[in-house]
Amino acid sequence: MIFLFPSDYFNPKQVDEMYIEQAASLNKAGFNTAAICLESLGDNSPKISPPLPPNSEVVYRGWMLSPSDYELLVNAVESAGAFPFTSQAEYLLTHYLPNWYPAIADLTPATKFYTIDDDLESELRTLGWERFFIKDYVKSLKTSGGSIIEHPSEIRAIVAEMQKFRGTIEGGICVRLVEDFVVESEKRYFAVRGKLFAACEGEEIPDIVRECAARIYSKFFSVDAVERQDGVKRIVEIGDGQVSDLVGWSAERFAQLWGR
Structure with a gap:
C-alpha cells in the first residue's frame, strides 16, 4: 500500500507542507508515500514522484476533489499500473x-435537497422549521455570517455568499434542520x-x-x-x-x- 499526497506547488517532488507530518508518520510506520501534482491531473502523464510501484494499492490523502478531478486521479493511478483504494463510486458515496x-436518515438531522434555481424561500417556509443549516453537497459557509439562518428570506443572501467565497455551489443546496x-x-x-x-x-x-x-x-x-x-x-x-x-x-x- 502507498499513500499519495498533493505535491508542493514549487517542488512537485515533495509532499505539500500541510501533509508533511502525516507522510512522515506513515513512513515511520513502514508505508511508502508519493506526491502528485494535482495541477497535472489533466495531462497525458500526470506528475507523480516517486513513480507508483506496479500493482500497488493507492490511498489518496489530500484536498477535496470534484467528481471530475477524482476521476482524473483514478485514471492517473490506473495508468501507472496501480489500483485506487477508493473507487469513484465509493468516493462520491x-x-x-x-x-x-x-x-x-434516522441518525442525523432531517435534510432536504434543492437546486439553486428552486424557489428556496418558499421551500423553506413550507418546511416550517425554526432554524435552517445551509450548505452545498460538500461544504457549508465558514465566513461572513455562517451557515445557520432563522428566516427563509435570508436564504438567497447566504447562497450568494457561498458562491462568492467558495466560487461555486457543488451539486446543489442542502437544508438541514438545526438540532x-x-x-x-x-x-x-x-x-x-x-x-x-x-x-x-x-x-x-x-x-x-x-x-x-x-x-x-x-x-x-x-x-x-x-x-x-x-x-x-x-x-x-x-x-x-x-x-x-x-x-x-x-x-x-x-x-x-x-x-x-
Whole structure:
C-alpha cells in the first residue's frame, strides 16, 4: 500500500507542507508515500514522484476533489499500473451528502435537497422549521455570517455568499434542520475496511457510530458524531476518508489505522 499526497506547488517532488507530518508518520510506520501534482491531473502523464510501484494499492490523502478531478486521479493511478483504494463510486458515496443521507436518515438531522434555481424561500417556509443549516453537497459557509439562518428570506443572501467565497455551489443546496448540539462534544471517527477507530486508542466507539458504519459501503470514510443537549447521540456528517481532516487526531494515531 502507498499513500499519495498533493505535491508542493514549487517542488512537485515533495509532499505539500500541510501533509508533511502525516507522510512522515506513515513512513515511520513502514508505508511508502508519493506526491502528485494535482495541477497535472489533466495531462497525458500526470506528475507523480516517486513513480507508483506496479500493482500497488493507492490511498489518496489530500484536498477535496470534484467528481471530475477524482476521476482524473483514478485514471492517473490506473495508468501507472496501480489500483485506487477508493473507487469513484465509493468516493462520491461518502463525499456527497445526498448519497449517504438516505442510509442514515434516522441518525442525523432531517435534510432536504434543492437546486439553486428552486424557489428556496418558499421551500423553506413550507418546511416550517425554526432554524435552517445551509450548505452545498460538500461544504457549508465558514465566513461572513455562517451557515445557520432563522428566516427563509435570508436564504438567497447566504447562497450568494457561498458562491462568492467558495466560487461555486457543488451539486446543489442542502437544508438541514438545526438540532441543539453540544458543540464541544463532537468527535471524528474513521472506518477502515469495516473497522472503526477513535482518536485515542482504547476509546469507546458510540453505538450510533457503529450503526452508521454498518450501513455505509465504503472501505475508508469518516464519521462525525455529537451529543444533543438532551443527551442523545447524533451523526453530524460522513465524509470520504481520503479528504477528511485529522480533526482531533494526531498524525501518529492516523498511521496506526493501517497496521501492518
